[in-house]
Amino acid sequence: MLTPRLLRPRLERLARTFPVVVVSGARQVGKTTLLKQAFGAVADMVVFDPVQDIGNARRDPDLFLDNHPAPVILDEIQFVPELVAALKRRIDRDRTPGQYLLTGSQQWHVLRNLAESLAGRAVFLDLEGFALGELAAPPAEAPWLEAWLQDPEGFPAQPRERLPLPAPAFETVWRGTLPEPARLPLEVVPEFWSAYFRTYVERDVRLLTEVSDWHAFGRFVRLAAALTAQEINASQLGRDLGLTPQTARRWLDLLVATFQWFEVPAFAGNALKRVSGKAKGHLADTGLACWAQALSSPAALGGHPLWGPLFESFVVADLRKQAATLSLAPRFHHWRSAGGAEVDLLLERDGRFFPIEIKAKTRVSRADARGIRAFREAYPHLSIAPGLVIAPCERMERLSEQDWSLPWDLGEQA
Numbered sequence: 001m002l003t004p005r006l007l008r009p010r011l012e013r014l015a016r017t018f019p020v021v022v023v024s025g026a027r028q029v030g031k032t033t034l035l036k037q038a039f040g041a042v043a044d045m046v047v048f049d050p051v052q053d054i055g056n057a058r059r060d061p062d063l064f065l066d067n068h069p070a071p072v073i074l075d076e077i078q079f080v081p082e083l084v085a086a087l088k089r090r091i092d093r094d095r096t097p098g099q100y101l102l103t104g105s106q107q108w109h110v111l112r113n114l115a116e117s118l119a120g121r122a123v124f125l126d127l128e129g130f131a132l133g134e135l136a137a138p139p140a141e142a143p144w145l146e147a148w149l150q151d152p153e154g155f156p157a158q159p160r161e162r163l164p165l166p167a168p169a170f171e172t173v174w175r176g177t178l179p180e181p182a183r184l185p186l187e188v189v190p191e192f193w194s195a196y197f198r199t200y201v202e203r204d205v206r207l208l209t210e211v212s213d214w215h216a217f218g219r220f221v222r223l224a225a226a227l228t229a230q231e232i233n234a235s236q237l238g239r240d241l242g243l244t245p246q247t248a249r250r251w252l253d254l255l256v257a258t259f260q261w262f263e264v265p266a267f268a269g270n271a272l273k274r275v276s277g278k279a280k281g282h283l284a285d286t287g288l289a290c291w292a293q294a295l296s297s298p299a300a301l302g303g304h305p306l307w308g309p310l311f312e313s314f315v316v317a318d319l320r321k322q323a324a325t326l327s328l329a330p331r332f333h334h335w336r337s338a339g340g341a342e343v344d345l346l347l348e349r350d351g352r353f354f355p356i357e358i359k360a361k362t363r364v365s366r367a368d369a370r371g372i373r374a375f376r377e378a379y380p381h382l383s384i385a386p387g388l389v390i391a392p393c394e395r396m397e398r399l400s401e402q403d404w405s406l407p408w409d410l411g412e413q414a
Contacts, residue, residue, distance in 0.1 A: 003134050003179070005034050006143065006325045007127055012038055015098040019091045020122035022077070022102040022114060026259035026284065027204065028196065029127050030179050031103040035073050039101055043071040048079040050203070061086035070099035077102045077114070084117050091121045105204060105258070126259070129177030129285055131321035132409055136163040142412045145322040149330060149349055152385035156396060156404050163411040169392045170298035173314050176287015186297070193291035197221070204258050211251075216241060220251050224261065224283060225292035229309035229316075229344075231278035231336070232263065252281070260284050264316065267333035267346050269379055280334045282313040289313065311360035315390050315408055316345055319356075323347075330354065341374035343387075353379075355387040364391045364405040372403055 011034065015021050023031045036045070046068060048054050057064040061083045077083065087100060102114070102122075114122060133140030140163060148155045165172060174189075175181050178196075181189045201214065211217045220241055227237070238248030255261035263279040283289040289310060290301070301307045316332075323329035330349035336342040347354040355372040372387035387403040397405045 004139050006131055008038055010325055014123050017097050018123045019095050020100045020118055022122055022124045023127050024104045025127040027105050028178050029129050031127050032075050035101050043073050045073040047075040050079045058082045073101045075103050078104045084113050088117050128321050132318050136165055140411045143322040144410050158413055160413050161411045162407055163409040165409055170301045173286045173310055174290045174298040176285040181287050222292040225289040228283045228289055229312040232281040264332050264334050267335040286310050286314045308360040312358040315358045335375055341371050343371045343375050352383045352385055354385045357389045359391040362393050364389050364393050366399045369399050369403040
């Protein structure tokens, strides 16, 4: 049975307004499946290939589009850059919404060219792996994030059930959130990630750029996995592998371009000298991170030093997935003072700041919100909402007058 995706209502809404909708994301996150779910009954579909010229789309893009009238789904558009100019000419003649539904797995080259050439004509959606609400059985339809952003003071009074997840925390984080490993037998999940990484390196990365030492690039990805949820120091990262800082930064950008890595910038307030300016980096899927660190089973996470960072990366990624369903997503920051006080995640929307701490433990106390209190003291002039400490805890509880603990698997309103 196909899992309903949280992003589908927004996708359908945009297709009723824009002539081109581009769904981008890492390989195997479910881009094609999502478009089939939403538009398969009304739209033809063409899947492009990096080698074969499907339908002579490269040789004669106008003739190709003549033979595939709108609405049409064009899958893996990055393999056919020649189509971009032809699409622009047709959209300029006819701005009917929902004509072309595109997918792409890379942020460079073709997708960048699409964004520039189809400015005002196309809208882009990034699809990631399953959110926790999508992993639940039955899947949740209304994530909690929007309710908190709209009414943070009243949010704790809204009764909500925990999600009926199919596996406990260790296994959920270890499997990751791509559709395939979420359903595979436990013993073959590492083999999936091994094949995934090999395909990713040998296909996606090689299509984007030339890497002189593929063995070093593999080690680089494994080191990045070990540093997930930490501030990024490209010089140190490169030095550990014998790379220049420029190469390390270029390879991180390559991971970003293929949706395997994302960064959360540091919050920049008035007291710039007292705030760290380094972004925090996260491997996009904790399943890949666990494989890269040779964690052979969910039980291996128990007591492992990476459990905390992996849990933080999982929660931050899940909040990004919830935010992607909103018409206007909040901005994501992290905050760290020169004295060491920090807030793992700081959301900003409508001139207000929403602080979040992430703790990989079941018992949460007032002390776990001290970074949030430090942020309030450092910026008394800002409008700061009641804070949350997200953890694998049992229930939502008050930690102070302004801060609450929140189960990581909180579901829909009861």
